[in-house]
Amino acid sequence: MGRHLSTKLLSGLALAVAIGATAIASPASAASLKMAWKQDATGLDPHKQTAFSSIRLLELIYEPLVRFDKDLQIVPAVAASWEFAADAKQITFKLNPNAKFQDGKPVTAADVKASFERLLDEKTAAAARANFLSIASIETPDQATVVFKLSQPDVPLLTAMASINAAIVPAAEIAAGTIGTKALGSGPFKLDKWEPNSKETLSVNKDWAGGKVAIDGIDISVLPDETAILAALRTKQVDFALINDPLVATLVPKEASLVLNRTPVLAYHVLQMNPSRKPMDVLAVRQAISCAIDRKDVLDTASVGEGKVTGPLTMPGYTSDASALFCYKQDIAKAKKLMADAGFANGFTATVIAANGEPATAAAEAQVLQSQLAEIGVKLNIKMMELNVYVDAWLKGDFDMAVALNGGRADPYSMYNRYWTKTGNLQKVANYIDDTLDSLMQKGRVETDPAKRKVIFADFEKHLAEVSPWVWLYTSYSYTAQQKNVQGFVPTPEGSLFGLSKVTLQ
Amino acid sequence: MSYLARRLLTFPLVMLGVSILVFVAIRLVPGDAITAMLGTEAGLLTPAQRTALSAYFGIDKPILVQYWSWLLGVLQGDLGISVIHGKPALTIILERFPLTLQLALMSMCVALLVGLPAGVFAATRNEKMSDLAVRIFAMIGQSTPNFVVGLLIIYALSAGFGILPTMGEFTPLFTDPLRNLGQMILPAITLGFAFAASVTRISRSAMLDVLSDDYVRTARSKGVPKRSVIWRHALPNALIPVVTLSGVEFGYLLGGAVLVEQIYALPGLGRLVLEAILQRDYALVQGCVLFIAFNFMVVNLLVDLAYVTLDPRIRLGEGN
Numbered sequence: 113m114g115r116h117l118s119t120k121l122l123s124g125l126a127l128a129v130a131i132g133a134t135a136i137a138s139p140a141s142a143a144s145l146k147m148a149w150k151q152d153a154t155g156l157d158p159h160k161q162t163a164f165s166s167i168r169l170l171e172l173i174y175e176p177l178v179r180f181d182k183d184l185q186i187v188p189a190v191a192a193s194w195e196f197a198a199d200a201k202q203i204t205f206k207l208n209p210n211a212k213f214q215d216g217k218p219v220t221a222a223d224v225k226a227s228f229e230r231l232l233d234e235k236t237a238a239a240a241r242a243n244f245l246s247i248a249s250i251e252t253p254d255q256a257t258v259v260f261k262l263s264q265p266d267v268p269l270l271t272a273m274a275s276i277n278a279a280i281v282p283a284a285e286i287a288a289g290t291i292g293t294k295a296l297g298s299g300p301f302k303l304d305k306w307e308p309n310s311k312e313t314l315s316v317n318k319d320w321a322g323g324k325v326a327i328d329g330i331d332i333s334v335l336p337d338e339t340a341i342l343a344a345l346r347t348k349q350v351d352f353a354l355i356n357d358p359l360v361a362t363l364v365p366k367e368a369s370l371v372l373n374r375t376p377v378l379a380y381h382v383l384q385m386n387p388s389r390k391p392m393d394v395l396a397v398r399q400a401i402s403c404a405i406d407r408k409d410v411l412d413t414a415s416v417g418e419g420k421v422t423g424p425l426t427m428p429g430y431t432s433d434a435s436a437l438f439c440y441k442q443d444i445a446k447a448k449k450l451m452a453d454a455g456f457a458n459g460f461t462a463t464v465i466a467a468n469g470e471p472a473t474a475a476a477e478a479q480v481l482q483s484q485l486a487e488i489g490v491k492l493n494i495k496m497m498e499l500n501v502y503v504d505a506w507l508k509g510d511f512d513m514a515v516a517l518n519g520g521r522a523d524p525y526s527m528y529n530r531y532w533t534k535t536g537n538l539q540k541v542a543n544y545i546d547d548t549l550d551s552l553m554q555k556g557r558v559e560t561d562p563a564k565r566k567v568i569f570a571d572f573e574k575h576l577a578e579v580s581p582w583v584w585l586y587t588s589y590s591y592t593a594q595q596k597n598v599q600g601f602v603p604t605p606e607g608s609l610f611g612l613s614k615v616t617l618q
Numbered sequence: 619m620s621y622l623a624r625r626l627l628t629f630p631l632v633m634l635g636v637s638i639l640v641f642v643a644i645r646l647v648p649g650d651a652i653t654a655m656l657g658t659e660a661g662l663l664t665p666a667q668r669t670a671l672s673a674y675f676g677i678d679k680p681i682l683v684q685y686w687s688w689l690l691g692v693l694q695g696d697l698g699i700s701v702i703h704g705k706p707a708l709t710i711i712l713e714r715f716p717l718t719l720q721l722a723l724m725s726m727c728v729a730l731l732v733g734l735p736a737g738v739f740a741a742t743r744n745e746k747m748s749d750l751a752v753r754i755f756a757m758i759g760q761s762t763p764n765f766v767v768g769l770l771i772i773y774a775l776s777a778g779f780g781i782l783p784t785m786g787e788f789t790p791l792f793t794d795p796l797r798n799l800g801q802m803i804l805p806a807i808t809l810g811f812a813f814a815a816s817v818t819r820i821s822r823s824a825m826l827d828v829l830s831d832d833y834v835r836t837a838r839s840k841g842v843p844k845r846s847v848i849w850r851h852a853l854p855n856a857l858i859p860v861v862t863l864s865g866v867e868f869g870y871l872l873g874g875a876v877l878v879e880q881i882y883a884l885p886g887l888g889r890l891v892l893e894a895i896l897q898r899d900y901a902l903v904q905g906c907v908l909f910i911a912f913n914f915m916v917v918n919l920l921v922d923l924a925y926v927t928l929d930p931r932i933r934l935g936e937g938n
Binding site: 160161162238239240241293307308309334336344347350506507530541 | 647648649650653654655656657658659660661662663664666667668670671674702703704769772773775776777780781782784785786787788880881882883885889890893896897
């Protein structure tokens with residue numbers, strides 16, 4: 113009976129595999145790009161959604177006035193041109209006359225005005241509103257011209273306007289209250305179908321003013337496990353995929369049929385200290401921690417070397433030589449001396465919080481930091497939390513230290529005004545401010561000369577590294593993987609997928 | 619009152635308890651729907667913006683008021699609206715349930731088809747090498763987490779043979795049965811693997827007990843063929859613990875197999891509830907948990923009723 117049973121079992125398994133094999137997806141239909149990502153969008157309102165995964169979807173459908181190119185230079189989107197007034201208190205946009213929404217109606221100055229008024233209305237509850245508070249009034253002298261009058265000079269406003277959070281939506285849809293339930297933008301793709309956490313179907317917007325798109329559409333599948341995404345790429349079920357985990361990304365080049373796109377991003381990995389808590393309120397203690405940390409070792413161990421050690425400024429055009437910043441070379445002797453001077457020769461105990469899987473390297477980073485700080489007597493207890501629980505504690509400033517991956521911006525002021533100005537919305541998270549930081553930020557905000565701005569923010573960076581409220585660690589890469597027949601995708605430091613509008617399938 | 623009627627009467631009470639527990643628990647966890655949607659950007663909200671969002675998510679009223687209005691809805695068959703999906707929670711749950719039910723049934727079939735014969739086989743070869751081999755296999759099966767099995771299967775098939783069932787776009791059974799089975803068989807094997815190991819161990823020990831009973835000895839001494847003694851006389855009596863185990867396991871499976879659904883990207887109940895919790899989609903979490911609890915109670919009741927069929931000596935509800 114035993115043999116009989118094994119034979120049956122084996123044939124059953126063989127059948128199963130055979131059935132599995134019949135279900136293999138045939139290669140994607142000629143001109144539709146099959147794409148996979150781990151995390152799906154969480155909503156369709158471009159003004160309200162801030163999650164990376166939502167932005168990635170919405171920037172295929174909607175367009176802001178301007179957008180960034182691969183070098184983070186501002187290029188036209190809905191607007192064809194723009195001009196700052198000499199005192200930086202007024203900015204005028206000329207709209208692209210060919211720009212149309214996906215229902216065929218033209219994008220007009222009235223739509224732009226209505227979009228920004230919606231964004232600024234507190235009832236909309238758009239977090240990005242904080243970046244547009246200098247807008248005093250919006251004038252529309254004609255159908256194709258929009259003038260923003262500002263209450264104070266605000267040079268970084270233009271970069272804030274390049275965000276999909278400042279997308280131009282139809283005034284009629286705002287009036288109808290359908291923003292968020294219906295996606296109607298002027299971008300290269302139309303959203304035909306969305307099943308949250310499962311799939312999206314996008315088709316090309318033939319009226320798109322940006323030019324002809326070579327593919328018919330994009331079919332996006334949500335595959336929650338990145339190993340499965342790699343397997344789907346391997347078996348050609350998927351043409352293009354987003355990868356978050358550097359460990360999975362490093363496996364992509366081992367597959368002959370796949371190409372890995374690896375782009376440095378603006379987001380930075382950081383150890384945030386809480387200077388409102390003892391003993392992190394003592395400058396020497398914070399500096400000692402900064403000196404005790406070997407940033408390159410954190411990068412190599414936690415992220416298999418996939419990234420670059422960074423100072424506070426991560427955007428091209430503003431980055432400086434990180435090794436010239438305060439204690440960017442590990443110096444244990446100096447760290448111990450600083451601890452002794454501060455009266456903590458025997459160290460102290462603190463808790464560091466980190467979010468499970470967000471980023472994928474969070475736990476590993478916390479562990480490396482724990483072992484490095486042990487060398488100067490600092491005993492770190494690691495507390496791993498579910499992301500939402502972590503965010504709650506982080507927003508309340510309820511931590512001694514936190515391992516974080518914070519988003520970057522193309523402009524230093526937009527990136528840091530929330531933390532390092534006296535009126536910053538996230539001062540209660542940063543818990544540190546001094547006159548130097550605040551005045552340098554204000555100077556940078558109003559200065560229109562790029563060369564002078566660079567000097568101002570270099571001083572800001574140097575001072576921030578010295579007073580060490582946080583220890584900036586490294587920037588990593590954004591990864592996309594694609595089959596070799598997918599060509600023409602240009603990644604950007606923001607991790608944007610807008611480059612898919614230029615993709616061809618060979 | 620009949621046993622069945624009394625059991626059915628306990629259902630609403632248990633459901634009420636479950637509803638209170640889940641309602642309170644999901645709100646006690648730090649972080650709310652606002653931080654789930656905005657992450658750290660929630661820190662940029664003004665108080666007026668936060669109020670507007672709280673009203674949007676329905677979390678602006680006191681918890682008792684929220685619970686009462688939700689409960690009134692539930693009594694009328696309305697589990698609330700999912701804010702992420704923009705649809706009634708019940709509609710989404712019922713869309714996802716057929717997949718979960720099919721996966722549970724298929725993995726149970728895998729488990730019983732493999733586990734039961736293996737357990738019986740091992741019992742009849744007690745303490746021989748083949749028994750030891752089955753027991754070792756069962757031990758490995760029970761102690762290997764199913765996500766490891768799933769990832770190994772996916773890796774082996776994709777890297778070794780260049781094949782993989784279609785992922786990301788699920789085909790319902792009645793739309794295209796062959797394609798559906800192609801998508802479901804590997805998850806079912808993955809889930810059934812550990813389950814089969816448990817069935818093997820339980821059925822082996824139950825068979826060993828039964829095989830030493832007097833009536834089996836009598837049957838053997840009467841000259842009944844060995845195969846008949848095992849399959850007709852002994853096995854039916856050894857099934858009760860297997861039914862208990864299968865019932866409990868099946869009840870769990872109806873709650874969704876989170877890890878397996880994640881790995882194979884199946885849109886089942888497990889993934890739905892996980893995502894609902896992570897995104898703090900309150901109506902959906904509450905609806906899912908109520909639905910799962912209800913299924914669990916129904917399965918348990920069916921298991922109890924099955925005992926009577928399997929062993930006519932059992933009289934339900936007449937104890938003490």
